[in-house]
Amino acid sequence: MSGVRVLVGTRKGAFILTSDEKREKWDINGPLFAGWEMYHLKGSPADPNRLYASQSSGWFGQMMQRSDDGGKTWTTVGNQFAYDGVPGTHMWYDGTQHPWEFKRVWHLEPSLTDPDTVYAGVEDAALFRTTDGGQTWNELSALRHTKGHLWQPGAGGMCLHTIIQDPNTPGRMFFAISAAGAFRTDDGGETFIPINKGLISPYELPDPDAEVGHCVHCLALHPSRPNTVFMQKHWDVMRTDDGGANWYEVSGNLPTDFGFPIGVHAHEPDTVYVVPITSDQFHYPPDGKLRVYRTKSGGNEWEPLTSGLPQQDCYVNVLRDAMAIDKLDSCGIYFGTTGGQVYASADSGDTWNPIVRDLPAVVSVEVQTLA
Amino acid sequence: MIRVVLPPHLRTIAKTGREVEIQVDGPVTQRSVLDALESAHPALRGTIRDHVTKQRRPLVRFFACEQDLSHESIDAPLPEAVATGAEPYVVVGAMAGGEV
Numbered sequence: 001m002s003g004v005r006v007l008v009g010t011r012k013g014a015f016i017l018t019s020d021e022k023r024e025k026w027d028i029n030g031p032l033f034a035g036w037e038m039y040h041l042k043g044s045p046a047d048p049n050r051l052y053a054s055q056s057s058g059w060f061g062q063m064m065q066r067s068d069d070g071g072k073t074w075t076t077v078g079n080q081f082a083y084d085g086v087p088g089t090h091m092w093y094d095g096t097q098h099p100w101e102f103k104r105v106w107h108l109e110p111s112l113t114d115p116d117t118v119y120a121g122v123e124d125a126a127l128f129r130t131t132d133g134g135q136t137w138n139e140l141s142a143l144r145h146t147k148g149h150l151w152q153p154g155a156g157g158m159c160l161h162t163i164i165q166d167p168n169t170p171g172r173m174f175f176a177i178s179a180a181g182a183f184r185t186d187d188g189g190e191t192f193i194p195i196n197k198g199l200i201s202p203y204e205l206p207d208p209d210a211e212v213g214h215c216v217h218c219l220a221l222h223p224s225r226p227n228t229v230f231m232q233k234h235w236d237v238m239r240t241d242d243g244g245a246n247w248y249e250v251s252g253n254l255p256t257d258f259g260f261p262i263g264v265h266a267h268e269p270d271t272v273y274v275v276p277i278t279s280d281q282f283h284y285p286p287d288g289k290l291r292v293y294r295t296k297s298g299g300n301e302w303e304p305l306t307s308g309l310p311q312q313d314c315y316v317n318v319l320r321d322a323m324a325i326d327k328l329d330s331c332g333i334y335f336g337t338t339g340g341q342v343y344a345s346a347d348s349g350d351t352w353n354p355i356v357r358d359l360p361a362v363v364s365v366e367v368q369t370l371a
Numbered sequence: 372m373i374r375v376v377l378p379p380h381l382r383t384i385a386k387t388g389r390e391v392e393i394q395v396d397g398p399v400t401q402r403s404v405l406d407a408l409e410s411a412h413p414a415l416r417g418t419i420r421d422h423v424t425k426q427r428r429p430l431v432r433f434f435a436c437e438q439d440l441s442h443e444s445i446d447a448p449l450p451e452a453v454a455t456g457a458e459p460y461v462v463v464g465a466m467a468g469g470e471v
Contacts, residue, residue: 035380059430059464060380060418076384076414080422 004326005070005368006334007051008342009038012360014053016071021328023346026355032074033065040321042108043368047115052134054105062104066134077134081105081122084141090124091152100124100144107321109163121160125151125177127189140189143175147194147212154178154215155280161320162219166226174229174244179204179215182231184244195244199233218320220262222269230272230299232262237274239299250299255286261323265348266331270298273333273349275318284315292335294349308352309343316341321364328369336362373399374459375408381462385412390459399454401433401445419462430468434461
């Protein structure tokens with residue numbers, strides 16, 4: 001029987017939520033690593049029982065965990081993230097140069113084909129890779145040489161938070177960094193190019209042709225159309241149809257185009273989801289109504305999805321890695337909030353139900369579709 | 372044997388109880404105790420002190436015999452009571468640390 005396994009990272013531990021394909025009844029397992037900040041958990045597409053988790057603490061720093069049995073048991077693996085060579089400097093808040101300093105792993109992206117290979121996006125922004133199941137991590141440092149001296153921290157820190165592998169073109173990957181922008185490699189991480197043409201950030205970057213420095217919050221694509229990438233920028237929802245060479249805005253009729261996550265339907269490449277948030281000054285939904293917005297036309301025309309979501313007195317946020325989409329025939333959408341709720345829709349967003357309501361603040365949500 | 376008391380989160384990582392016993396060959400200093408601790412429990416590497424510089428993480432503190440040893444030389448001898456196992460060497464997370 002098919003089903004789903006939802007991996008939830010929170011400020012105080014991890015939780016694994018499982019259900020069958022109906023997604024009505026859920027088993028809740030957790031907290032795992034209780035008391036630790038769990039920034040991200042993700043399963044290997046090549047081996048669904050292989051999970052990786054980023055665990056961190058202000059006291060004790062970064063830890064990495066691996067499970068080989070779907071999250072039943074975990075093994076501590078390597079936690080040494082050393083920048084390649086002399087780390088160098090990046091732009092600081094006051095415009096001066098500041099040394100690169102490792103803080104934590106934000107995002108883990110297991111290889112599509114090899115369970116032992118995982119990419120890690122870290123703060124201060126850099127890309128690391130393991131090829132031995134997490135025992136050792138090495139930086140793909142050409143990324144930081146892509147005008148890294150002009151990158152600067154966003155409010156949440158200078159983090160590499162999005163890693164997407166193109167399933168059709170080996171070696172091609174997309175990345176996003178706050179606040180540096182979007183980047184692409186076509187050779188598995190040997191070289192990188194910034195792909196930010198068309199992004200407009202007038203208050204932060206007066207130069208309309210700035211190649212880097214943009215505060216990109218999240219990227220998403222559909223495997224069948226990998227040259228079309230959708231972006232939730234700090235402000236603006238954007239789209240490219242040429243692999244990032246040119247971006248154009250598709251915010252359309254959204255109530256606000258500020259937000260964090262963005263996702264694409266598993267079976268409909270033009271169906272995209274965002275969660276509008278009032279602004280960077282007010283990290284909660286407009287009018288106290290928690291609404292997911294969906295377009296079925298690749299942008300510009302958006303409809304609010306509200307059934308089952310709180311439509312009054314709701315002042316939570318949905319962070320950039322806290323939305324996920326399963327691959328079941330009736331596509332499931334999941335998101336977690338800073339108020340500790342994890343909502344699920346088993347019908348492409350038409351209706352929603354909370355799986356859990358009172359977890360610690362949710363940092364990340366991923367879903368595995370199990371055969 | 373040297374007795375080392377770990378804070379709760381590190382007990383989880385090391386899969387130990389509150390207190391662990393370790394063997395230290397040679398002079399008993401903070402460096403030799405932490406070297407032996409990390410050797411016996413490799414999962415703790417990087418959690419108490421930096422992998423490379425061996426500097427104490429900023430929000431970790433060391434105590435023994437009711438003294439704060441956090442700012443003492445890591446190569447200074449530890450109190451005799453620690454060396455004999457009469458008193459534990461205590462690793463704590465600083466009160467200033469943690470997350471809400």
